[in-house]
Amino acid sequence: MIRVAIDGPSGAGKSTVAKRIAKDLSIIYVDTGAMYRCIGLYALRQGLDTKDSQQVSSCLEQIHLETSYDVQNGQRIFLNGEDVSEAIRTPDASMAASNVSAIPQVRAFLLDLQRDMAKKQSLVMDGRDIGTVVIPDAELKIFLTASPESRARRRYLEYVQKGQQPVYDDILRDVILRDHQDSTRAAAPLCQAPDAVKLDTTEINFEDTVSIIKEMILKKAAELSLSI
Template sequence: MTAIAIDGPAGAGKSTIARAVAQKLGYLYVDTGALYRAIGLAVFEQGDDTADPDVVIPALKQIKVELRFIDGEQRVFLNGRDVSADIRRNEISMAASNVSAIPAVREFLFELQRSFAKNNHVVMDGRDIGTVVLPHAQVKIFLTASAEERARRRFEELTQKGQQVDYDTLLAEVRQRDYNDSHRAVAPLKQADDAILADTTGNRMEESIEQILKIVEKRLCDVI
């Protein structure tokens, strides 16, 4: 089976780009960030501290996360409930970052992530796919953009959805998320030694998708 790993910081466009690449190639798309968002949502909805391992770890016993593919689209289910929209709320982004720093959470989701790659050609995106989850992936890409660019994209996305947000607040959150993800003790965000760096600052989404497709196609040709 062929695996394409796309890692990078929050807001770099990984999900949109990975989904488009998977569709183009006829591969299965796996959004691993959605899994951590689901865990974060579960703890957040209980009113608990998503950064407290003493709260989060016991909660895992009551959590079942599933990825179901309906009409070709990935849907996220939390204890049987479709939470695909709920996990995209802005406050859940930090909750996901918090729970992802807890080793027990990463272990909880590890085999679920790997199982998809064992049985399917996949495009999988996240923070540690190329370094930890799929270290032998045939294609590894580290997708990034400046913090200002990523905050601007997030601002436009949320504004278009009718949400009232402040750009400076979003920029601060992006920078904090970058720090949290890159400084956590287990599986920190970093570029794999054999990953190709792709900076999409200033690109339109269509340009970024085309940029990544060219990298993937070239690398797959090189490994065949």
């Protein structure tokens, strides 16, 4: 069993890369960011202030999350039985996720679930504090990053491909703001674990990024005599 923790700032491509690696290696993928996005989305739909810890904490007992994977639709996440895989990928949901992730009660709500997943099987888990808080004993930790401009450009293209009409400058501003919020929050701030391998993908394309990380995983598994 090998557990891979991929951390990094918003828009670094963690989820996309982790999904592909998990598929190629036939191991479980856990998208922790999607979990926070679900809570942020639920709070928004309830008209709550996503920065208000009391308001958000009071609604946690009403939230039930489930994930599934199938060949046709890929990784899906359900909020109280509703497939919100697309709904959680909007700019508003992204900012709400950043806000609620700074609330200790929210992090505690999800931490046990995430750690339990990491006890049972080989997996790739991505987020902001996987290697520092969730599974600090992961066999391999990677800090995936890129310049704010590069991350904003990639996100801009994602929105365009979905038929939206984004404004690049707005996305760049949100990326920079999200970086600040995630790295300065009191609860488990975004930071690189001391034993994590930093991979800057500003000048590296998706396929090469996947290949580099897969090579890291296979090398680490061989070093530790672990099965995948």
